[in-house]
Amino acid sequence: MNSRTERPAEDEHDSAYSGLLVNDAHWAFGAAPVPEGHGEDPLAGLDTTVPAGVDAPTLATYALMLGDDALVMSHRIAEWTSNAPDLEDDIALSNIALDLLGQARLLLARAARADASVVPVLPEGSPAPPEDALAYFREAHELRNVRLAEVVNGDFAEATVRILLFSVWRLATWERLRSSADHVLAAVAAKGVKELAYHRDYAARWFVTLAQGTPESRRRLLAALDALWPLWPELFDTHPVEAAAAESGVGVDPAAVRDAAEAVLDQVLDAADVPRPSAPRRAGVLGRTGRDGMHGEALGRMLAEMQSVARAHPRGVW
Amino acid sequence: MTLTETAPEELERQFEATIARHDRIEPRDWMPEGYRKTLVRQIAQHAHSEIIGMQPEGNWITRAPSLRRKAILLAKVQDEAGHGLYLYSAAETLGVSRLELTELLLAGRQKYSSIFNYPTLSYADVGTIGWLVDGAAICNQVPLCRTSYGPYGRAMIRICKEESFHQRQGYELLTTMMRGTEEQRAMVQESVDRFWWPALMMFGPPDDASPNTAQSMAWGIKRHTNDELRQKFVDMSVPQAEALGVTLPDPELRWNEERGHHDFGQPDWDEFMEGVKGNGPCNAERIAHRRRAHEEGAWVREAATAYAARQAGGAR
Numbered sequence: 001m002n003s004r005t006e007r008p009a010e011d012e013h014d015s016a017y018s019g020l021l022v023n024d025a026h027w028a029f030g031a032a033p034v035p036e037g038h039g040e041d042p043l044a045g046l047d048t049t050v051p052a053g054v055d056a057p058t059l060a061t062y063a064l065m066l067g068d069d070a071l072v073m074s075h076r077i078a079e080w081t082s083n084a085p086d087l088e089d090d091i092a093l094s095n096i097a098l099d100l101l102g103q104a105r106l107l108l109a110r111a112a113r114a115d116a117s118v119v120p121v122l123p124e125g126s127p128a129p130p131e132d133a134l135a136y137f138r139e140a141h142e143l144r145n146v147r148l149a150e151v152v153n154g155d156f157a158e159a160t161v162r163i164l165l166f167s168v169w170r171l172a173t174w175e176r177l178r179s180s181a182d183h184v185l186a187a188v189a190a191k192g193v194k195e196l197a198y199h200r201d202y203a204a205r206w207f208v209t210l211a212q213g214t215p216e217s218r219r220r221l222l223a224a225l226d227a228l229w230p231l232w233p234e235l236f237d238t239h240p241v242e243a244a245a246a247e248s249g250v251g252v253d254p255a256a257v258r259d260a261a262e263a264v265l266d267q268v269l270d271a272a273d274v275p276r277p278s279a280p281r282r283a284g285v286l287g288r289t290g291r292d293g294m295h296g297e298a299l300g301r302m303l304a305e306m307q308s309v310a311r312a313h314p315r316g317v318w
Numbered sequence: 319m320t321l322t323e324t325a326p327e328e329l330e331r332q333f334e335a336t337i338a339r340h341d342r343i344e345p346r347d348w349m350p351e352g353y354r355k356t357l358v359r360q361i362a363q364h365a366h367s368e369i370i371g372m373q374p375e376g377n378w379i380t381r382a383p384s385l386r387r388k389a390i391l392l393a394k395v396q397d398e399a400g401h402g403l404y405l406y407s408a409a410e411t412l413g414v415s416r417l418e419l420t421e422l423l424l425a426g427r428q429k430y431s432s433i434f435n436y437p438t439l440s441y442a443d444v445g446t447i448g449w450l451v452d453g454a455a456i457c458n459q460v461p462l463c464r465t466s467y468g469p470y471g472r473a474m475i476r477i478c479k480e481e482s483f484h485q486r487q488g489y490e491l492l493t494t495m496m497r498g499t500e501e502q503r504a505m506v507q508e509s510v511d512r513f514w515w516p517a518l519m520m521f522g523p524p525d526d527a528s529p530n531t532a533q534s535m536a537w538g539i540k541r542h543t544n545d546e547l548r549q550k551f552v553d554m555s556v557p558q559a560e561a562l563g564v565t566l567p568d569p570e571l572r573w574n575e576e577r578g579h580h581d582f583g584q585p586d587w588d589e590f591m592e593g594v595k596g597n598g599p600c601n602a603e604r605i606a607h608r609r610r611a612h613e614e615g616a617w618v619r620e621a622a623t624a625y626a627a628r629q630a631g632g633a634r
């Protein structure tokens with residue numbers, strides 16, 4: 001019964017066994033069970049007090065905006081898993097999706113902690129933590145993400161362009177967000193800038209490679225850029241909540257990072273020898289866009305899939 | 319390095335001596351052609367299994383029911399891509415490229431573990447795959463950490479460590495679900511009912527029907543027979559199932575005091591053979607998915623090659 005007695009003579013590669021077979025006959029591979037993840041607070045160790053003079057609902061809604069961008073973008077990138085052009089890119093895209101998912105979790109948790117009234121009310125007895133309630137139990141019109149994040153995936157050129165535009169903009173924002181008066185946002189941004197710098201670098205390298213690769217790759221890249229360009233200006237619109245958040249020192253006014261973001265993007269376009277597109281911005285509905293909860297048709301479908309299991313088991317423990 | 323002519327018999331004698339000492343064969347060492355071919359076949363199958371294995375679990379990434387579970391699942395599937403990478407690299411030390419092997423897979427000339435031809439039908443399957451499928455894979459793979467071919471053994475050490483982590487995560491998901499609602503417990507039991515027999519099939523056909531085992535054991539590529547490993551897996555899984563509170567779907571399963579092992583029933587080997595022949599429930603989908611990703615990525619890989627060539631040319 002004891003598998004150890006059957007083993008042949010020890011060799012230097014026994015390290016594989018010593019890590020796996022640790023004094024528990026039931027587990028050939030690993031000792032202690034995985035620590036309980038429940039009640040695990042993503043904000044543990046952070047000062048979550050709303051800073052003096054800051055309007056809590058404003059802070060919460062602002063955190064939702066940044067969190068929803070990450071939640072939706074992460075989901076779209078995660079859809080690439082097992083579909084990328086090569087294994088290295090499958091791994092890189094999962095990394096990006098994981099980073100953004102981590103950002104989403106922290107930001108949604110931050111929103112809930114700042115103002116519990118933003119969290120949907122779940123059936124009695126539901127153990128879902130507030131960040132999951134926010135991710136899985138809101139309707140599309142309650143999400144505040146920019147529309148660039150939600151577009152249905154296209155080819156790899158589309159992914160490249162979207163990640164480039166998103167990360168150039170987000171990084172420019174987060175560099176400033178590091179000095180947010182809110183300790184949580186500042187900490188999330190401090191960690192996030194390193195992640196976003198990697199995402200931007202990954203996308204920029206592929207942008208140049210595809211632009212300079214083959215006629216086919218250049219054609220696809222330009223088509224993707226033309227298709228996504230109309231959603232770029234929306235990233236720099238200032239929603240009243242963003243204005244108020246910036247005013248109180250917790251947030252960043254998107255309009256204020258436009259020049260920095262455009263300068264970075266121009267560098268990439270230059271390196272790739274790609275002209276700036278001229279397509280006009282995409283209109284909203286009665287002037288309302290992503291930050292107002294006004295989205296394209298695809299977001300509802302995406303959420304229907306994403307939320308299906310959680311909603312089928314609102315009292316489920318995961 | 320001295321280049322002296324060594325007689326083929328002497329090379330073979332040295333090879334056999336290395337195997338007998340349980341030392342590693344390294345890429346530049348002489349090896350019999352049959353040994354090389356067997357290794358390529360086994361490592362490629364293993365690499366393909368990792369890559370095809372991304373699909374059944376990847377099926378639930380977009381529906382993971384909490385942000386934490388989504389991150390765990392995404393990271394796990396990412397690890398499988400990483401395992402595929404190490405293994406293709408190990409195979410490349412034997413003179414075959416990743417592209418060649420991928421094309422053999424798509425042409426149906428190389429296989430992958432038949433377990434991945436089973437569908438994943440509920441979120442509990444994510445946990446069950448971790449517990450039973452990764453558990454069975456580890457039983458198969460831990461002995462491979464000491465396999466005679468160096469690059470393969472070293473890849474396996476890293477893979478086994480990560481697989482053991484996945485296995486515990488899978489089991490932890492199931493224990494969590496068992497503490498949840500009645501529906502969740504039913505979901506876990508239903509999933510275990512579906513995956514138990516396929517997990518037993520992962521050790522391959524019974525020893526008396528396994529044509530490659532003897533040579534692979536003589537060469538130190540394989541270290542235990544299929545039936546030995548299957549027994550070990552059953553013995554390990556029974557107490558885990560009890561702790562979890564699920565019933566393993568085998569009426570013949572019972573402790574045999576005399577043998578010091580559990581007796582258990584045989585999986586449906588006809589169904590297994592159908593899967594091996596390509597007629598399993600998801601064979602066509604799995605290969606079609608891989609082919610689509612491979613073909614849709616062709617223009618990207620061509621662009622990268624063209625760009626790299628241009629950069630190299632420009633730097634000249």
